[in-house]
Amino acid sequence: MILEMFDKFKEIQKKQKAYGYVMGIVGWDSNTEAPRDAFEHRAEMMGIISSEMFKLSTSKDYQEAVYSCYDSIDELDNLQQREIRKAKKNLDKILKVPEDVFVEYRKTLTLAQRTWEEAKHENDFDAFAPALDNIIQQNKKILEFIGYKDIPYNELLDDFEEGYTEKDYDEFFETLKRDLVPFVKEVLTNGRKIREDFISDIYPRGKQKEFVEYLMNVLNFNYERGGLKESVHPFTWHTHSKDVRFTVRYLEDFVFSSIFAGIHELGHALYEQQIDPKLDYTNLGGGTSSGIHESQSRFYENIIGRSDEFWKVHYPKLKELFPEQLKTVTLEEFVLGINRVEASFVRVEADELTYPLHILMRYEIEKDLFGNRLETKDLPKVWNEKMVEYLGIEPKDFAEGVLQDVHWSAGLFGYFPTYALGSAYAAQFYYTMKKELNFEQLILDNNIQAINEWLKEKIHQFGSSKTPKELLKEVTNEDFNPQYYVKYLKEKYTKLYL
Amino acid sequence: MILEMFDKFKEIQKKQKAYGYVMGIVGWDSNTEAPRDAFEHRAEMMGIISSEMFKLSTSKDYQEAVYSCYDSIDELDNLQQREIRKAKKNLDKILKVPEDVFVEYRKTLTLAQRTWEEAKHENDFDAFAPALDNIIQQNKKILEFIGYKDIPYNELLDDFEEGYTEKDYDEFFETLKRDLVPFVKEVLTNGRKIREDFISDIYPRGKQKEFVEYLMNVLNFNYERGGLKESVHPFTWHTHSKDVRFTVRYLEDFVFSSIFAGIHELGHALYEQQIDPKLDYTNLGGGTSSGIHESQSRFYENIIGRSDEFWKVHYPKLKELFPEQLKTVTLEEFVLGINRVEASFVRVEADELTYPLHILMRYEIEKDLFGNRLETKDLPKVWNEKMVEYLGIEPKDFAEGVLQDVHWSAGLFGYFPTYALGSAYAAQFYYTMKKELNFEQLILDNNIQAINEWLKEKIHQFGSSKTPKELLKEVTNEDFNPQYYVKYLKEKYTKLYL
Numbered sequence: 001m002i003l004e005m006f007d008k009f010k011e012i013q014k015k016q017k018a019y020g021y022v023m024g025i026v027g028w029d030s031n032t033e034a035p036r037d038a039f040e041h042r043a044e045m046m047g048i049i050s051s052e053m054f055k056l057s058t059s060k061d062y063q064e065a066v067y068s069c070y071d072s073i074d075e076l077d078n079l080q081q082r083e084i085r086k087a088k089k090n091l092d093k094i095l096k097v098p099e100d101v102f103v104e105y106r107k108t109l110t111l112a113q114r115t116w117e118e119a120k121h122e123n124d125f126d127a128f129a130p131a132l133d134n135i136i137q138q139n140k141k142i143l144e145f146i147g148y149k150d151i152p153y154n155e156l157l158d159d160f161e162e163g164y165t166e167k168d169y170d171e172f173f174e175t176l177k178r179d180l181v182p183f184v185k186e187v188l189t190n191g192r193k194i195r196e197d198f199i200s201d202i203y204p205r206g207k208q209k210e211f212v213e214y215l216m217n218v219l220n221f222n223y224e225r226g227g228l229k230e231s232v233h234p235f236t237w238h239t240h241s242k243d244v245r246f247t248v249r250y251l252e253d254f255v256f257s258s259i260f261a262g263i264h265e266l267g268h269a270l271y272e273q274q275i276d277p278k279l280d281y282t283n284l285g286g287g288t289s290s291g292i293h294e295s296q297s298r299f300y301e302n303i304i305g306r307s308d309e310f311w312k313v314h315y316p317k318l319k320e321l322f323p324e325q326l327k328t329v330t331l332e333e334f335v336l337g338i339n340r341v342e343a344s345f346v347r348v349e350a351d352e353l354t355y356p357l358h359i360l361m362r363y364e365i366e367k368d369l370f371g372n373r374l375e376t377k378d379l380p381k382v383w384n385e386k387m388v389e390y391l392g393i394e395p396k397d398f399a400e401g402v403l404q405d406v407h408w409s410a411g412l413f414g415y416f417p418t419y420a421l422g423s424a425y426a427a428q429f430y431y432t433m434k435k436e437l438n439f440e441q442l443i444l445d446n447n448i449q450a451i452n453e454w455l456k457e458k459i460h461q462f463g464s465s466k467t468p469k470e471l472l473k474e475v476t477n478e479d480f481n482p483q484y485y486v487k488y489l490k491e492k493y494t495k496l497y498l
Numbered sequence: 499m500i501l502e503m504f505d506k507f508k509e510i511q512k513k514q515k516a517y518g519y520v521m522g523i524v525g526w527d528s529n530t531e532a533p534r535d536a537f538e539h540r541a542e543m544m545g546i547i548s549s550e551m552f553k554l555s556t557s558k559d560y561q562e563a564v565y566s567c568y569d570s571i572d573e574l575d576n577l578q579q580r581e582i583r584k585a586k587k588n589l590d591k592i593l594k595v596p597e598d599v600f601v602e603y604r605k606t607l608t609l610a611q612r613t614w615e616e617a618k619h620e621n622d623f624d625a626f627a628p629a630l631d632n633i634i635q636q637n638k639k640i641l642e643f644i645g646y647k648d649i650p651y652n653e654l655l656d657d658f659e660e661g662y663t664e665k666d667y668d669e670f671f672e673t674l675k676r677d678l679v680p681f682v683k684e685v686l687t688n689g690r691k692i693r694e695d696f697i698s699d700i701y702p703r704g705k706q707k708e709f710v711e712y713l714m715n716v717l718n719f720n721y722e723r724g725g726l727k728e729s730v731h732p733f734t735w736h737t738h739s740k741d742v743r744f745t746v747r748y749l750e751d752f753v754f755s756s757i758f759a760g761i762h763e764l765g766h767a768l769y770e771q772q773i774d775p776k777l778d779y780t781n782l783g784g785g786t787s788s789g790i791h792e793s794q795s796r797f798y799e800n801i802i803g804r805s806d807e808f809w810k811v812h813y814p815k816l817k818e819l820f821p822e823q824l825k826t827v828t829l830e831e832f833v834l835g836i837n838r839v840e841a842s843f844v845r846v847e848a849d850e851l852t853y854p855l856h857i858l859m860r861y862e863i864e865k866d867l868f869g870n871r872l873e874t875k876d877l878p879k880v881w882n883e884k885m886v887e888y889l890g891i892e893p894k895d896f897a898e899g900v901l902q903d904v905h906w907s908a909g910l911f912g913y914f915p916t917y918a919l920g921s922a923y924a925a926q927f928y929y930t931m932k933k934e935l936n937f938e939q940l941i942l943d944n945n946i947q948a949i950n951e952w953l954k955e956k957i958h959q960f961g962s963s964k965t966p967k968e969l970l971k972e973v974t975n976e977d978f979n980p981q982y983y984v985k986y987l988k989e990k991y992t993k994l995y996l
Contacts, residue, residue: 018546021539022520025527037722038741041519041778048516052550224535243536280539 002072006080009065009087012056013283019053024239031237032229032247058094066091082465083282097145105138109411116409125380125398128409133376135411136369153370156414160290161421163469166367168480169417172424173360175482181390183490184353187341188392191497194336201325203255211321212248212262218314219266219300220449225273234261236268236297240280244272255322256338260301267300268293270452274460288464290415292471294422295429296455302352302423303430303488304451306338309443339496343391345400352423353493354391356485359420361386362405366413424485425472429459431484432476500570504578507563507585510554511781517551522737529735530727530745556592564589580963581780595643603636607909614907623878623896626907631874633909634867651868654912658788659919661967664865666978667915670922671858673980679888681988682851685839686890689995692834699823701753709819710746710760716812717764717798718947723771732759734766734795738778742770753820754836758799765798766791768950772958786962788913790969792920793927794953800850800921801928801986802949804836807941837994841889843898850921851991852889854983857918859884860903864911922983923970927957929982930974 023046030042056062069076069084076084094102112131119128140152148155154165216228226238231247238244246265251257271287279285287293304310315334319326326334341351347358365382368374374382383402384394395401407415433439433454442450458475472480521544528540554560567574567582574582592600610629617626638650646653652663714726724736729745736742744763749755769785777783785791802808813832817824824832839849845856863880866872872880881900886892893899905913931937931952940948956973970978 015546015550018543018550021543022524022547025524026520029523029527033725033727035722035724035741035743038738041738041740045516045519048513049520052513052516224533226533227531229531240536240539242539243533245533 002069002075005065005068006076006084008061009069009084010281012059012062012065013087014281015056016053017281019049019056021239023049023053024237028237028245031235032231057091063091063095079282079284079465082284086283086464093146096147097142101138101142101145105142105411108134108138109409112409112411113406116403116406120399120403123397123399123403125403128403129376129379132379132408135408136376136413139411139413140370151371153367153414156366156370157417158414160415160418162289162467164291164421169363169421172421172480172482173363173417175486176356176360176420179483179486180489181357183486183493184341184357184390185392187353187493187497188343191341191493194340195329195333196337196340198325198329198334199256199337199340200253201255202252203322203325205250205252207321208250208252208255208258211318212258214317215259215262215314216266218446218448219263219270219304220452221266221269222273226269234265236265236272238269238272238286240285241273241275241277242280244269255325260305260338263305264297264301267297270300270455271296271460274452274456275463276461279463279465282465284465285463288462288466288471289468290418291421291425292459292468294419295425296422296459298423299426299429299455303426304443304448306335306352307440307443308335309440311335311338312444313446336496339493341493341497343393345387345393345395346404353489356420356423357390359416361390362416363420366416370413421480424482425468425480427485427488428472428476428481429455430488500567500573503563503566504574504582506559507567507582508779510557510560510563511585512779513554514551515779517547517554519737521547521551522735526735526743529733530729555589561589561593577780577782577963580782584781584962591644594645595640599636599640599643603640603909606632606636607907610907610909611904614901614904618897618901621895621897621901623901626901627874627877630877630906633906634874634911637909637911638868649869651865651912654864654868655915656912658913658916660787660965662789662919667861667919670919670978670980671861671915673984674854674858674918677981677984678987679855681984681991682839682855682888683890685851685991685995686841689839689991692838693827693831694835694838696823696827696832697754697835697838698751699753700750701820701823703748703750705819706748706750706753706756709816710756712815713757713760713812714764716944716946717761717768717802718950719764719767720771724767732763734763734770736767736770736784738783739771739773739775740778742767753823758803758836761803762795762799765795768798768953769794769958772950772954773961774959777961777963780963782963783961786960786964786969787966788916789919789923790957790966792917793923794920794957796921797924797927797953801924802941802946804833804850805938805941806833807938809833809836810942811944834994837991839991839995841891843885843891843893844902851987854918854921855888857914859888860914861918864914868911919978922980923966923978925983925986926970926974926979927953928986 026042026046030038034042066084066087069080070088073081073084108131112128112135115131116128119125139156143152143155146155149158149165151166157164157166157169213228216223221228225242226244226246229245229247230249232249234247234249236244236246246269248258248262248265268287271293275285275287287296311331311334315331329337339352341353343354344350347355347362350358361383364386365374365379368382369376380398380402387401388394405416407413430439433451437450437454439451442448459471462471466474469480472478524540524544528536532540564582564585567578568586571579571582606629610626610633613629614626617623637654641650641653644653647656647663649664655662655664655667711726714721719726723740724742724744727743727745728747730747732745732747734742734744744767746756746760746763766785769791773783773785785794809829809832813829827835837850839851841852842848845853845860848856859881862884863872863877866880867874878896878900882892885899903914905911928937931949935948935952937949940946957969960969964972967978970976
């Protein structure tokens, strides 16, 4: 009986996967090459497909399959149990929220997207405030339907990082405030001056492309299971472990963008490519959480990609491609350049050291918004105060301040904190890896594959079949510990700057 | 009542369109960039989506809607009537063929594709013969279920060119045999020798790309409604009038390939882009037939693109991009080069003048196969005899002979004749256009837009809402008349070669 029901569950899941697959491909297409005027027709067609998907995912048959399996869950094997638990969790959520509330919220988000774009362009917070407030209020309403552990914000945090609550994040960010903020101030104030002229030189597009393709080979991206394209905002995308693609962009006056955003996305992509293909046929394929995903992208981007050792090997190739631009730039100057630290307004342009402080302030703001301690209208004031407190600078306008990120206009609350958490995970993984591998030497030997293999064996292969907390514990033999992150940053930037 | 039923028909049709849309995008993706290892998963996912589409298109609801509307068709307006007639015709066909016969046939085709590829690669006709024979026999069986007018082959011909029968094509090809074959022999034997050295020179890819993009602007391709990409086999693809894309390929040792295959595909693409967008929401969007489609691609490729006038305007640009390769090549030599005539084995590489003879022999073979006058095993012998008869050369092997085309392995019978028919349509349109427009002068003035507008007004806008025969009659004021084609070719090649 239970196996019959589980088969039924798998059968419906396969259909869901088929809808998910085509929506995924259409999404990739629309973000990378679909012509502008196709927008309207596509929106209409995809509305129909999503609604078929929704019908399927809330059908009586599906409910029966999921809940029957859940009732006899002990009869299933471990992986099956995880599948059913995850399916039930999602189904509960969908069923708890009345359809009209959900439809209303989707509509609000669609409109808010454009409102935010215009408001940012016009540098006008008041134009966006009502829409933002509307999103927040509807979110709170939905959270009342769904339910939450202790406080509403916990539910949002759990959405992106299973098992993490405000209490967990409070500990993490308190550590950063106490141990990192003073160090960042020290580097910003007393750090040595570095050479910057070559950073904003002109690096022709074609040669940048050649270098990025060179890097993809160095890092062992598998082209049989993926591809590389261009788009305005770099991103990684997958439908299953054998189709993982990502994009970069080439800015002629900022070569670091294609190099480091490229390596960053590659980190996301390698994670997806190295997941066990058998999980493609479950709901446990794909990376397990935003934080773990970000740990991988930042591991490749910062820990490998901005290391001294990495450029000892690959700087000659870059110089070969850009002999004029880099003629007088020494390896040491170059490595300092790619690790330049500065207090800046915009999160996505922030360096590795100041980045977590941008996240810290967003976390504090979200927490207060959902704890009813902060009103939408007061956001700009609070934003600027925190910028001054943590980074010592005050934004001149909203576009570089509170309006800079797309996330809130898309209803993404609870997502930001995973960015900093990911970097901290990466550091913890790094110190474990160093015990087992001769990390620096592998990079010097241009043997990144050995690092890829380690990450595959310890993390990637499991997809979503382990939670972030389980992974941390199993890989590093301890629970999440932000001190590794502080240690990593202090070691690295003391050596470079102090 | 009828309007209620028609609304129901439109509602189901919209869902069909949504499935068609996503399958279209996935198809484009798989043909232009999806990674190799994604094949298996995609095939499985698309199997599910097609089967949903099939269920919808044979559902009782859909049958009821279509047949009820058909029963009271006089109450509908003209466009609605055409929609219902077309829907009924397709539905009749699907319902007449037992599902297992259809499934078996799809399976046969899937396997045959690979068998053909291998057989061609191994130059082994016997390896492909059983699969081909199987396809032909199953096709005949299906035709018995569907029914046909007089003879089975008529049904296949009508599939690609509505209203055309073997009798129509016989007249057409008899004309070519009588009036064109001797002329081609004359040109091949007594035509003047032309300069050929520059044709196979090396033309770097990047510059070819630049020239193709230049041509797309000259010919007014609308990038807001489409795009251009690369693939091994150039093709055009659309989901609706606002999303029409095509591909080219760049062969460094054969620059004519990107130029003329590019203009050819652009002709297909302009047709689709200029269809009235209101037809996107009917089953009458898209070009009306293979023959009319081919008439447009060949009009742009040959009548515009290989004309003296066109290169008077654009040869300087080409010389600017390839100064070394074309340094000593005069405009006259270049125009002769792009219109080089030679007896060759492979259809897709054939020139404008010998091309219809390649089609003629395929038509005669298909006709005899479906008329039970020719057995599969005798194909190579007959093939080579006809090559000698029409072109005076005999293929050395199967790969350049009977195994060269993909069509039969894909079950496409009745398709080939439309290629020649399209060229003949193009000539008939051309002589009408010349009465209304100063064609040569427009090209000299680089005003292709005026030609595009004429084709839009007379042909493109109607999509499939008129049959090929209706279009011919309305545009040219007479029925299809192959003498225009003969006249066009004789005028052009007499001037160039004799």
